[in-house]
Amino acid sequence: MDGRPGDFEPSALGTREHWDAAYECELQHFEDSGDAGEIWFGEESIRRLIGWLEKQKIPLDSCILDIGTGNGVLLVELAKSGYTDLVGIDYSPGAIQLSKKIMEKEGLPQVKLQVEDILNPSDELSGFHVCIDKGTFDAVSLNPENAAEKRKHYVKSVHRVLKSGGFFLITSCNWTREELLNEFGEGFLLLEELPTSVFCYGGKTGNNVTVLVFQKKI
Template sequence: MAGAGEEPFAPSALGTRPQFGEESMVRIIRWLEKQQVPLDSSVLDIGTGNGVLLIELAKNGFTNLTGIDYSPSAIQLSEKVKEKEGMSNIKLLVEDFLTPSAELSGFQVCIDKGTFDAVSLNPEDAVGKRKQYVRSLCSVLKPEGFFLITSCNWTKEELLNEFREGFEILEELPTPKFCFGGRIGNSVTALVFQRKK
């Protein structure tokens, strides 16, 4: 509970983990710049949390930005961050991505930093919710649009399997490696998919 004069803080499900922080944002922005994705491309941040990724995208010249979160308090927080940064061109909406409104369609880029992980952890019908996530993604992302996902719960192979319907892998983005018991692995998986025509 926030004390007197303190701002209430409502982090998204996995938003406080360091691998979803600055390093993840830099990785996403670098990839978009390397691919020369036009700055006026419509970008959807799925599970925007405090909206910081959208702020960074705006600072890097992107102009058509939308952030959604099912949590009204997360959207209130991101509105405050947006106002403080003077970023009036960012649109923020309270939306459940598993049942997106008609307003959410035609995006050229969709970004997920931990929302698919949170959906996957739902104790009620996690498999059905993951399938619904993929259907929702197909409905909001244009054919040949890009989907960038950062996950700390899923391996590359598992994500390829989850998104095999309607998507093809373009690239695996480099993430920090660790060594345990003589084996090298990643604590985070970051992939770029493209929606099939």
């Protein structure tokens, strides 16, 4: 997935059916082997995000939302780093079922996990100090049905669930800094771009990845 907005081809990676099937397989694999599965963009991506939170001295009791949590491994590492108010959402019930089993294995019952579509968030999903996205906006961008409109819904939803002054950290392999600025420019301020190297996504490796930190405008 290394195209640009004008070049995006609709893909199964942008459909719920794809992820439901994928997490059904991941869940079976976990039950058979205990392996949590793939870490999107690799372990380095998790260290990068947590490193930024720690550098900024984000309080450990800050409410943090992982958008498109998948297997929940990012939340596991956040919890191990001392963060106590963690929520993971995914529109695939299989992903939430898998992440719940992983939390049980890791002894982390305090992590909240729920089936939610970020494009249509429930009223209860609000008041977050930090929102994190590793690849979910990329998947939204590949939806075969009106992806441009879905991207607009995504931006509005993230803006709504964040507190004023809250932070949004996004990791993307489809979008450049300038393109993400264009997508999120209304309602968000760019704080910084984080340095990156090699990542792993969808079974492939590369270094064409952008990580930006935005802040919701007050």
